[in-house]
Amino acid sequence: MRRRSVLAAVPALLLTAAGCGSNDKKSDSASSPSPSGSSQSPSGTPTPSASPSAKIVSGPVPAITGGTGFNQKPTVAKGTGTPSTDLAVKTVIQGDGPKIAAGDYIQVNYLGQIWSTAKVFDTSFGRAPYTNVIGEGKVIPGWDQGMVGQKVKSRVELAIPPALGYGSSGNAQAGIKGTDTIVFVVDVLNRFNGKSSANGKPVAQSDASLPKVGTNTDGKPPAITVPKGKAPTKLVANYVLEGDGPAVKATDTLLLQYKGVLWTTGKEFDSSYKTGQLAAFPLAQLIKGWQQGLAGKKVGSRVMLVTPPDLAYGSQANNGIPANSTLVFCLDILAVL
DSSP states (O other), rough: OGOOOGGGSSSHHHHHHHOOOSSSSSHHHHHHSSSSSOBTTOOBEEEOOOOOOOOOOOOOOOOOOOOOOSOOOOOOOOOOOOOOEEEEEEEEEEESSOOOOEEEEEEEEEEEEETOOOOEEEOOOSSEEEEOOOSSSSSSSHHHHHHOOTTTTTTTEEEEEEGGTTTTTTTTTTTTTOOOOOOEEEEEEEEOOOTTTOOOOOOOOOOOOSEOOOOOSSSSSSEEESSSSOSSSSSSSEEEEEEESSSTTTTTTTEEEEEEEETTTTEEEHHHHHHHHOOOEEEGBOHHHHHHTTTTTTOOOOOEEEOGGTTTTTTTTTBBBBBTOOOOEEEEEEEEE
16 A cells, blocks of 8 residues: 555554544543444544444434534434334435545534433534544444435434444443434535545745645645755745644644655655545654644645655665655645544
């Protein structure tokens, strides 16, 4: 997998990072379950869950009695009667954005409660939105199967039977029994895939001694033009497009679109655009140039990094990168996971 070339860690950590949907919200998973699997370890990493194929029906789902607007925290009534043993999916507000496909990352706000008691066991409203990949077993099966095909800017209500939720063991810490149907209201804020780009405002690139990076936002790889002359000996981390999201923290797991070229030749050595797969890694596991250059930058931004050898791979060659190479990266910070 080409993405390992930006990792400072051993390849085994790549598997951990690629399968990890957790972030710095560890306190959330300690108190209640998120949609990230049938159960969670104290670190917030989901354990594998079975994904039986679901028949999808339109109801019943409980009434939403308050917070009825998109991205308003909803109040949901207790379920009445017997819930369906199938997956009930109702599009409460039909969005006008692109459709979600399996393999996309979705960014949502959600509220989850128990059908029979209306007890809320988890919500992202009032904290950072939740982002994870859909349709690949990283979230509970009810989400994996119920959210595919929905549109961005939609509100979706799900009534999920135990087999498609937290299983026959339930989740004791959240008060979910193995027989409980659970209800989610999900507001789809955004979706990301291999054609996604940052959405920030262009920033002037006026230093002729530094590389110039394209400002296109059509999902195609931006051009990187490296100037003639000596490379900087210190890290350069400049906005190309400046977003309006929160500042990246050193502890964050980031969803990135990126491209890297050699300073000496301008030759591309790595790109998420070529694989069609976004990079989703903890910042702390990436090369030092990325760690230092992305920390403090705003989500939604495109950043140009010039990374000297001591903050990349030093005197060691790596995957087509010669020893002692200065590297130039274009990175789109799409989301924090």
